[in-house]
Amino acid sequence: MSRIKVKLLLVLCAAFLSLGSYTYGAVKINVVTTTTDLADLAKAVGGDRVKVVSLSKGNQDPHFVDPKPSMVMKLKKADLLVKVGMDLDMWADGLIAAARNSKIIYAAKGYVDTSVGIERLEVPKEKIDAGMGHLHIHGNPHYQTDPAAAGPMTKNILDGLCRISPKDGEYFKHNRQEYLTRLDEKMDTWTAKMAKFKGANIVTYHNSWPYFARRFGLNVVEHIEPKPGIPPSPAHLAKLIKVMKEKKVKVILVEPYFPLKACRMVAKKTGAKVLIFPPSVGGIKEIKTYLELFDYNINQLVEALSE
Numbered sequence: 092m093s094r095i096k097v098k099l100l101l102v103l104c105a106a107f108l109s110l111g112s113y114t115y116g117a118v119k120i121n122v123v124t125t126t127t128d129l130a131d132l133a134k135a136v137g138g139d140r141v142k143v144v145s146l147s148k149g150n151q152d153p154h155f156v157d158p159k160p161s162m163v164m165k166l167k168k169a170d171l172l173v174k175v176g177m178d179l180d181m182w183a184d185g186l187i188a189a190a191r192n193s194k195i196i197y198a199a200k201g202y203v204d205t206s207v208g209i210e211r212l213e214v215p216k217e218k219i220d221a222g223m224g225h226l227h228i229h230g231n232p233h234y235q236t237d238p239a240a241a242g243p244m245t246k247n248i249l250d251g252l253c254r255i256s257p258k259d260g261e262y263f264k265h266n267r268q269e270y271l272t273r274l275d276e277k278m279d280t281w282t283a284k285m286a287k288f289k290g291a292n293i294v295t296y297h298n299s300w301p302y303f304a305r306r307f308g309l310n311v312v313e314h315i316e317p318k319p320g321i322p323p324s325p326a327h328l329a330k331l332i333k334v335m336k337e338k339k340v341k342v343i344l345v346e347p348y349f350p351l352k353a354c355r356m357v358a359k360k361t362g363a364k365v366l367i368f369p370p371s372v373g374g375i376k377e378i379k380t381y382l383e384l385f386d387y388n389i390n391q392l393v394e395a396l397s398e
């Protein structure tokens with residue numbers, strides 16, 4: 092090859108690369124999610140056409156996340172915002188207002204609430220307000236603890252991505268379908284592993300697991316917290332110990348961010364085992380994806396219930 096041809100080739104390569112990186116940078120949709128589970132699902136649907144960041148970490152209580160200026164900066168740049176809804180991530184509302192990004196405000200094209208289409212559990216019949224210390228005033232917002240919730244959650248994300256970039260619609264649909272196929276296979280494995288524990292009585296720290304319990308046939312008999320967000324009193328714990336002995340409860344599930352003192356005391360008096368049960372991706376650092384989250388939790392639950 093002549094020197095001129097080589098030079099020309101190099102120039103063309105450089106032009107192609109710069110064009111490539113420009114196009115690549117330009118087409119990425121900036122997705123901001125409130126939680127790490129939603130970030131993982133948004134990556135699954137969006138593939139290489141999205142850049143995803145989560146505002147909270149998986150080891151934080153999703154009800155209470157401290158707002159930071161860096162979160163507002165992320166929201167300013169967002170094309171798509173993905174929320175849990177049902178007031179779980181209410182802390183994000185002030186940040187969204189502060190970001191003044193018209194693309195992601197309520198009802199804008201770039202606003203996604205993944206609770207749309209979820210069959211809500213524990214919707215209060217009478218009016219409850221947050222002043223009573225009750226955190227679940229629109230029903231139980233921890234629906235993502237049922238892996239099947241990934242169906243409606245990814246559908247909401249898909250619809251949002253299609254609104255932002257209709258030309259990529261087929262690609263997003265294909266990604267979602269592939270993800271749901273993998274989820275179905277996993278679901279068969281989890282269901283088989285849990286089958287012999289149908290009807291097992293469990294206790295949880297916070298009322299985060301009714302969707303998980305319904306999916307795998309567990310029976311949540313009580314909580315360490317007397318009401319969501321209310322710390323336990325000695326009287327409540329005494330009653331709890333009595334109930335746990337009667338119902339032969341073998342495990343207490345507690346998220347990594349709750350205090351362990353009351354759990355350990357109750358465990359000691361009842362012979363139950365305390366399981367650190369992360370509710371989200373990154374709840375412990377080994378859990379990098381939504382599917383790994385259920386692998387981890389189901390494995391430790393099966394082990395504890397088998398003892």
Ligand SMILES: [Zn+2]
Pocket residue numbers: 154226227232233297298299319
């Ligand atoms: Zn809650």
